[in-house]
Protein backbone atom coordinates (compact mmCIF):
# COMPACT_ATOMS: atom_id res chain seq x y z
CA UNK A 73 0.00 0.00 0.00
CA UNK A 74 1.42 3.32 -0.97
CA UNK A 75 -0.58 6.39 -1.74
CA UNK A 76 -0.23 10.10 -1.06
CA UNK A 77 -3.10 12.55 -1.27
CA UNK A 78 -3.83 16.19 -0.51
CA UNK A 79 -6.97 17.01 1.49
CA UNK A 80 -8.75 20.26 2.32
CA UNK A 81 -12.14 21.24 3.70
CA UNK A 82 -14.53 24.17 3.98
CA UNK A 83 -12.88 26.78 1.82
CA UNK A 84 -16.23 28.71 1.77
CA UNK A 85 -15.20 30.92 -1.11
CA UNK A 86 -18.47 32.91 -0.76
CA UNK A 87 -17.54 34.26 2.66
CA UNK A 88 -13.94 35.31 2.16
CA UNK A 89 -11.89 37.71 0.06
CA UNK A 90 -8.82 35.52 -0.49
CA UNK A 91 -10.26 32.15 -1.50
CA UNK A 92 -8.33 31.95 -4.76
CA UNK A 93 -5.02 32.55 -2.96
CA UNK A 94 -5.86 29.92 -0.32
CA UNK A 95 -6.85 27.34 -2.89
CA UNK A 96 -3.79 28.05 -5.04
CA UNK A 97 -1.51 27.43 -2.07
CA UNK A 98 -3.14 24.03 -1.60
CA UNK A 99 -2.80 23.07 -5.26
CA UNK A 100 0.82 24.25 -5.38
CA UNK A 101 1.82 22.32 -2.24
CA UNK A 102 0.07 19.19 -3.49
CA UNK A 103 1.96 19.44 -6.75
CA UNK A 104 5.28 19.91 -4.94
CA UNK A 105 4.49 16.89 -2.76
CA UNK A 106 3.68 14.87 -5.90
CA UNK A 107 0.40 13.60 -4.51
CA UNK A 108 -1.54 10.92 -6.35
CA UNK A 109 -4.78 12.88 -6.01
CA UNK A 110 -6.48 15.73 -4.15
CA UNK A 111 -9.84 15.75 -2.40
CA UNK A 112 -11.95 18.56 -0.99
CA UNK A 113 -14.51 17.80 1.73
CA UNK A 114 -17.33 20.22 0.84
CA UNK A 115 -18.57 23.77 1.52
CA UNK A 116 -16.39 24.75 -1.35
CA UNK A 117 -17.41 26.70 -4.45
CA UNK A 118 -21.13 26.65 -5.38
CA UNK A 119 -22.39 28.31 -8.57
CA UNK A 120 -24.48 31.08 -7.03
CA UNK A 121 -24.14 34.83 -7.48
CA UNK A 122 -21.46 35.68 -4.90
CA UNK A 123 -17.80 35.96 -5.83
CA UNK A 124 -18.36 34.56 -9.31
CA UNK A 125 -14.96 35.74 -10.55
CA UNK A 126 -13.15 33.90 -7.76
CA UNK A 127 -15.28 30.84 -8.31
CA UNK A 128 -14.63 30.72 -12.02
CA UNK A 129 -10.93 31.08 -11.35
CA UNK A 130 -10.99 28.14 -8.91
CA UNK A 131 -12.95 25.92 -11.30
CA UNK A 132 -10.52 26.75 -14.11
CA UNK A 133 -7.57 25.87 -11.86
CA UNK A 134 -9.08 22.45 -11.17
CA UNK A 135 -9.77 21.87 -14.88
CA UNK A 136 -6.17 22.76 -15.75
CA UNK A 137 -4.64 20.79 -12.87
CA UNK A 138 -2.64 17.75 -13.88
CA UNK A 139 -3.52 15.72 -10.78
CA UNK A 140 -6.92 14.00 -10.25
CA UNK A 141 -9.18 16.12 -8.06
CA UNK A 142 -12.14 14.62 -6.15
CA UNK A 143 -15.10 16.44 -4.62
CA UNK A 144 -17.41 15.91 -1.65
CA UNK A 145 -20.73 17.76 -1.26
CA UNK A 146 -21.15 19.99 1.81
CA UNK A 147 -24.36 21.49 3.18
CA UNK A 148 -23.54 25.08 2.18
CA UNK A 149 -22.87 24.01 -1.39
CA UNK A 150 -26.66 23.63 -1.67
CA UNK A 151 -27.62 26.94 -0.06
CA UNK A 152 -28.62 28.48 -3.39
CA UNK A 153 -28.50 25.52 -5.78
CA UNK A 154 -29.59 21.93 -6.08
CA UNK A 155 -27.08 19.07 -6.06
CA UNK A 156 -27.16 18.60 -9.82
CA UNK A 157 -26.27 22.25 -10.45
CA UNK A 158 -23.41 22.11 -7.93
CA UNK A 159 -22.05 18.86 -9.34
CA UNK A 160 -22.15 20.11 -12.92
CA UNK A 161 -20.38 23.31 -11.94
CA UNK A 162 -17.52 21.71 -10.01
CA UNK A 163 -17.21 18.68 -12.27
CA UNK A 164 -18.55 15.86 -10.10
CA UNK A 165 -20.39 12.93 -11.67
CA UNK A 166 -22.13 11.37 -8.67
CA UNK A 167 -22.93 12.58 -5.17
CA UNK A 168 -21.43 9.37 -3.74
CA UNK A 169 -18.81 7.17 -5.38
CA UNK A 170 -15.56 5.30 -4.83
CA UNK A 171 -12.16 4.89 -6.46
CA UNK A 172 -8.83 3.11 -5.88
CA UNK A 173 -5.27 4.36 -5.60
CA UNK A 174 -2.09 2.56 -4.55
CA UNK A 175 -3.81 -0.41 -2.94
CA UNK A 176 -6.37 1.65 -0.98
CA UNK A 177 -10.09 1.97 -1.65
CA UNK A 178 -11.49 5.49 -1.21
CA UNK A 179 -15.18 6.16 -0.72
CA UNK A 180 -16.85 9.58 -0.92
CA UNK A 181 -20.29 9.75 0.67
CA UNK A 182 -23.10 12.31 0.82
CA UNK A 183 -25.17 12.90 3.99
CA UNK A 184 -26.69 16.17 2.73
CA UNK A 185 -30.25 14.93 3.25
CA UNK A 186 -32.78 15.42 5.99
CA UNK A 187 -35.55 13.07 6.96
CA UNK A 188 -39.19 14.08 7.05
CA UNK A 189 -42.02 11.58 7.66
CA UNK A 190 -39.85 8.73 6.41
CA UNK A 191 -38.75 10.57 3.26
CA UNK A 192 -35.11 11.47 2.65
CA UNK A 193 -34.96 14.96 1.17
CA UNK A 194 -31.90 16.23 -0.67
CA UNK A 195 -30.49 19.52 0.57
CA UNK A 196 -31.51 22.00 -2.10
CA UNK A 197 -31.59 25.80 -2.26
CA UNK A 198 -31.24 26.16 1.51
CA UNK A 199 -34.37 24.03 2.25
CA UNK A 200 -32.63 22.39 5.21
CA UNK A 201 -32.38 25.74 6.99
CA UNK A 202 -36.14 26.19 6.85
CA UNK A 203 -36.83 23.17 9.05
CA UNK A 204 -36.08 23.09 12.78
CA UNK A 205 -32.54 22.45 14.05
CA UNK A 206 -33.60 18.93 15.14
CA UNK A 207 -35.20 18.09 11.80
CA UNK A 208 -32.36 19.28 9.58
CA UNK A 209 -29.73 16.88 10.95
CA UNK A 210 -27.82 15.29 8.06
CA UNK A 211 -28.63 11.66 7.41
CA UNK A 212 -27.54 8.84 5.11
CA UNK A 213 -30.56 7.53 3.16
CA UNK A 214 -31.16 3.75 3.04
CA UNK A 215 -30.24 3.43 -0.66
CA UNK A 216 -26.84 5.03 -0.03
CA UNK A 217 -26.23 2.83 3.03
CA UNK A 218 -27.02 -0.18 0.83
CA UNK A 219 -24.51 1.04 -1.77
CA UNK A 220 -21.87 1.56 0.96
CA UNK A 221 -22.41 -2.00 2.15
CA UNK A 222 -22.13 -3.48 -1.34
CA UNK A 223 -19.14 -1.37 -2.28
CA UNK A 224 -17.26 -2.45 0.86
CA UNK A 225 -18.08 -6.09 0.14
CA UNK A 226 -16.72 -5.80 -3.40
CA UNK A 227 -13.43 -4.02 -2.79
CA UNK A 228 -10.21 -5.97 -2.53
CA UNK A 229 -8.51 -3.16 -0.59
CA UNK A 230 -8.90 -1.55 2.85
CA UNK A 231 -10.99 1.61 2.73
CA UNK A 232 -10.72 5.27 3.70
CA UNK A 233 -14.03 7.17 3.75
CA UNK A 234 -14.51 10.89 3.00
CA UNK A 235 -17.64 12.75 4.08
CA UNK A 236 -18.58 16.34 4.81
CA UNK A 237 -20.22 15.71 8.19
CA UNK A 238 -18.82 13.54 10.97
CA UNK A 239 -19.43 9.80 11.19
CA UNK A 240 -19.02 9.80 14.96
CA UNK A 241 -21.21 11.62 17.45
CA UNK A 242 -20.31 15.28 17.46
CA UNK A 243 -21.92 18.69 17.62
CA UNK A 244 -22.87 18.47 13.95
CA UNK A 245 -22.56 14.81 13.00
CA UNK A 246 -24.66 12.48 10.84
CA UNK A 247 -27.87 11.30 12.51
CA UNK A 248 -27.51 7.61 11.62
CA UNK A 249 -23.71 7.42 11.85
CA UNK A 250 -24.20 4.41 14.14
CA UNK A 251 -25.79 2.48 11.23
CA UNK A 252 -22.82 3.41 9.04
CA UNK A 253 -20.41 2.14 11.73
CA UNK A 254 -22.31 -1.17 11.99
CA UNK A 255 -22.11 -1.51 8.20
CA UNK A 256 -18.36 -1.00 8.07
CA UNK A 257 -17.83 -3.68 10.74
CA UNK A 258 -18.67 -6.24 8.06
CA UNK A 259 -16.22 -4.86 5.46
CA UNK A 260 -14.00 -7.85 4.55
CA UNK A 261 -10.91 -5.66 4.04
CA UNK A 262 -11.72 -3.22 6.81
CA UNK A 263 -11.99 0.55 7.05
CA UNK A 264 -8.89 2.38 8.26
CA UNK A 265 -10.26 5.86 8.66
CA UNK A 266 -13.21 8.16 7.99
CA UNK A 267 -12.28 11.76 7.36
CA UNK A 268 -14.73 14.68 7.49
CA UNK A 269 -14.80 18.46 7.44
CA UNK A 270 -17.77 20.74 8.31
CA UNK A 271 -16.92 21.52 11.93
CA UNK A 272 -13.87 23.72 11.27
CA UNK A 273 -11.87 22.01 14.01
CA UNK A 274 -8.85 19.71 14.16
CA UNK A 275 -9.86 16.45 15.85
CA UNK A 276 -9.23 12.72 15.81
CA UNK A 277 -10.67 9.82 17.77
CA UNK A 278 -10.69 6.06 17.54
CA UNK A 279 -13.92 4.13 17.70
CA UNK A 280 -13.98 0.34 17.39
CA UNK A 281 -10.58 0.33 15.68
CA UNK A 282 -11.48 2.96 13.05
CA UNK A 283 -9.93 6.43 13.09
CA UNK A 284 -12.37 9.33 12.71
CA UNK A 285 -10.65 12.55 11.82
CA UNK A 286 -12.06 16.03 11.25
CA UNK A 287 -10.02 18.25 8.92
CA UNK A 288 -10.09 21.91 9.91
CA UNK A 289 -11.40 24.55 7.50
CA UNK A 290 -9.00 25.97 5.01
CA UNK A 291 -10.19 29.47 5.95
CA UNK A 292 -11.76 30.23 9.35
CA UNK A 293 -13.89 29.30 12.35
CA UNK A 294 -17.45 30.71 12.32
CA UNK A 295 -17.95 32.81 15.47
CA UNK A 296 -21.41 34.22 14.70
CA UNK A 297 -22.82 37.74 14.76
CA UNK A 298 -22.73 37.88 18.59
CA UNK A 299 -18.93 37.89 18.34
CA UNK A 300 -18.48 40.40 15.52
CA UNK A 301 -15.05 41.98 15.59
CA UNK A 302 -12.70 43.69 13.19
CA UNK A 303 -10.00 41.67 11.50
CA UNK A 304 -9.29 42.83 7.96
CA UNK A 305 -10.15 46.53 7.90
CA UNK A 306 -13.07 48.47 6.49
CA UNK A 307 -12.45 48.09 2.77
CA UNK A 308 -12.38 44.31 2.78
CA UNK A 309 -15.16 43.92 5.34
CA UNK A 310 -17.52 46.18 3.37
CA UNK A 311 -17.33 43.76 0.46
CA UNK A 312 -17.24 40.66 2.67
CA UNK A 313 -19.34 41.48 5.75
CA UNK A 314 -19.33 37.90 7.03
CA UNK A 315 -15.62 38.26 7.78
CA UNK A 316 -16.58 40.24 10.87
CA UNK A 317 -18.18 37.12 12.30
CA UNK A 318 -15.29 34.68 11.86
CA UNK A 319 -11.93 33.85 13.38
CA UNK A 320 -9.86 33.88 10.15
CA UNK A 321 -6.82 31.64 9.77
CA UNK A 322 -3.69 33.40 8.59
CA UNK A 323 -2.52 30.59 6.29
CA UNK A 324 -4.77 28.17 4.40
CA UNK A 325 -5.04 24.86 6.25
CA UNK A 326 -4.90 21.45 4.59
CA UNK A 327 -2.96 18.18 4.89
CA UNK A 328 -0.80 15.94 2.76
CA UNK A 329 -1.54 12.35 3.77
CA UNK A 330 0.58 9.25 3.18
CA UNK A 331 -0.95 5.81 3.53
CA UNK A 332 1.45 2.88 3.85
CA UNK A 333 1.30 -0.64 5.30
CA UNK A 334 2.57 0.73 8.60
CA UNK A 335 0.45 3.80 9.20
CA UNK A 336 -1.36 6.86 7.90
CA UNK A 337 0.88 9.92 8.15
CA UNK A 338 -0.87 13.29 8.26
CA UNK A 339 1.32 16.23 7.40
CA UNK A 340 -0.71 19.32 8.27
CA UNK A 341 -0.33 23.08 8.48
CA UNK A 342 -0.12 25.07 11.70
CA UNK A 343 -1.08 28.73 11.45
CA UNK A 344 -2.64 31.33 13.72
CA UNK A 345 -5.88 33.24 14.04
CA UNK A 346 -5.86 36.77 12.61
CA UNK A 347 -7.12 39.40 15.08
CA UNK A 348 -8.88 38.64 18.35
CA UNK A 349 -8.72 35.04 19.55
CA UNK A 350 -11.68 33.04 20.89
CA UNK A 351 -10.12 33.33 24.36
CA UNK A 352 -9.92 37.12 24.14
CA UNK A 353 -13.57 37.31 23.11
CA UNK A 354 -14.58 34.66 25.68
CA UNK A 355 -16.17 32.75 22.83
CA UNK A 356 -18.63 29.99 23.74
CA UNK A 357 -20.81 27.76 21.56
CA UNK A 358 -23.38 25.28 22.85
CA UNK A 359 -22.12 21.72 22.49
CA UNK A 360 -18.64 22.73 21.34
CA UNK A 361 -16.01 20.68 23.12
CA UNK A 362 -13.17 21.08 20.62
CA UNK A 363 -10.58 23.79 20.96
CA UNK A 364 -10.57 26.35 18.16
CA UNK A 365 -7.14 26.32 16.56
CA UNK A 366 -5.79 27.46 13.21
CA UNK A 367 -4.16 24.09 12.64
CA UNK A 368 -4.21 20.65 11.15
CA UNK A 369 -1.55 19.03 13.29
CA UNK A 370 0.86 16.35 12.09
CA UNK A 371 -0.20 12.86 13.14
CA UNK A 372 0.93 9.29 12.73
CA UNK A 373 -2.13 7.06 12.80
CA UNK A 374 -1.43 3.40 13.31
CA UNK A 375 -3.87 1.35 11.28
CA UNK A 376 -4.90 -2.13 12.33
CA UNK A 377 -2.25 -3.37 9.90
CA UNK A 378 0.53 -1.25 11.33
Ligand SMILES: [Fe+2]
Pocket residue numbers: 115146147148236270271
Ligand atom coordinates in the same frame (compact mmCIF):
# COMPACT_ATOMS: atom_id res chain seq x y z
FE1 LIG B 1 -20.59 22.36 6.43
